[in-house]
Amino acid sequence: MHKLALIGFGGVGQGFVEILSQKEQKLEKDDYSFLIVSICDLYKGSIHHDKGLDLDRVLDSIKKTGTLELYPDSDELIRGWSSQETIKKTNAKTIIEMTYTDVDTGQPAINHCEQAFNQGKNVVMTNKGPVALAYHSLNQLAKEKGVRWLFEGAVMSGTPAIRLPLTTLTGNDISEIKGILNGTTNYILTQMEDGMSYKSALKQAQKLGYAEANPSADVDGFDVLYKVLILANVVLGIPLKREDVIVEGLSALDSEAVIEAKSNGDHWKLIGKLKKTENGLEASVKPERLSSKDPLSAISGATNAITYTCDLSGPVTLVGAGAGIKETAFAVLIDLIEIERSERL
Missing domain, CATH: 3.40.50.720 (NAD(P)-binding Rossmann-like Domain)
Incomplete structure (x- = not known):
């Protein structure tokens, strides 16, 4: 027992x-x-x-x-x-x-x-x-x-975003991790694609309980920042700190840009990313325009998703609930x- x-x-x-x-x-x-x-x-x-x-x-x-x-x-x-x-x-x-x-x-x-x-x-x-x-x-x-x-x-x-790379993907060299790691912002961006303003989409998210009364942790990217730090430290074994991560929230992204991207088959997403380069690990949290070829592009609503780019198994994308x-x-x-x-x- x-x-x-x-x-x-x-x-x-x-x-x-x-x-x-x-x-x-x-x-x-x-x-x-x-x-x-x-x-x-x-x-x-x-x-x-x-x-x-x-x-x-x-x-x-x-x-x-x-x-x-x-x-x-x-x-x-x-x-x-x-x-x-x-x-x-x-x-x-x-x-x-x-x-x-x-x-x-x-x-x-x-x-x-x-x-x-x-x-x-x-x-x-x-x-x-x-x-x-x-x-x-x-x-x-x-x-x-x-x-x-x-x-x-x-x-x-x-959704086993930690256990998957540490167990099932063991043996791979993971060169990049990127994901939609906050359901609130993904819901807001999905609503903006349908013509809703950022402010209206945020109010709707708050009404549905996706966003807090003070939504800063979500919309300014800080929630994703901490998840990026966890993935760097635990999955990649790299001791990343807050000051090592570029963080940009949704505030600079307007509805016109979101709608224009969708009309061309692309989608804006708030992406947490870790990428190994010759100069070390690049880490960021910021809105990115994704093409339809990117598996993260089609993730809508409050759903989360993460892609691990592996040298042996290739890119592996995990989709599931990120909260609840x-x-x-x-x-x-x-x-x-x-x-x-x-x-x-």
Whole structure:
């Protein structure tokens, strides 16, 4: 039985609990068994039980109050642990880190990772910040402590944008990685192709929940920037930093240019790109006009896609959801299954 502690219990955390509840029989049939013993959230509360929590009662309390306060007390139930106390005191084998993280500092998730590794516990996370900003130091610490650190959901949610190149494409020299790594901007550009202004398309994206009230992280390219940093560090093994990446958002791109391109069979996309050259690695996030021959050109709406240019297998393009509660929660599950598989070898 693989015991888990959840640090942060927002939409993805709740989605993960729902997946475990719904897929319990299938997972057990495949010989995978997971037990949540701790949940800690700054606003929803904190509960722990050494022998495991009742997931139906957890979800019922959240549904009724938005907190864990209705979860039934017992002699063995512990309430009120902070995130640091949970990481230190829980009997979980793996910490699932899903807090809101400052992408400028990577905190508090970087501290949570360090604390977990030092306690001999694995970490599975969906946060971009720690991977983009502190990959090499955290990866080294995890290796020193003999634990695993996995973060598939940090780039394209449940679509295996990290696992594919690290496993299936192993043996290739990847000379270029480029992708549509933000569904919000791709949705906006798709709407602009149909004649909508940038401002109107942004408002529509906000109305549908694709864009935040402050959309800067998406439309100014910063969300893609951090994903580019992750791909450089993790997939290519190159210690890229923020200042090494050229970043341009959508603001300079007008509707006329987008419509004109479409009329000629081309499409504007916000592209995150890494390209190996004789002078080193070129890295950028910026709008690019793609011809119809480019597989990324046809990707519309909020869908994400990424192309790996390989010397042996040629270009390989992966298309899928880049966000979503269920999809990101699934990324957590596949990372946990990867830990289990690796221990059985």
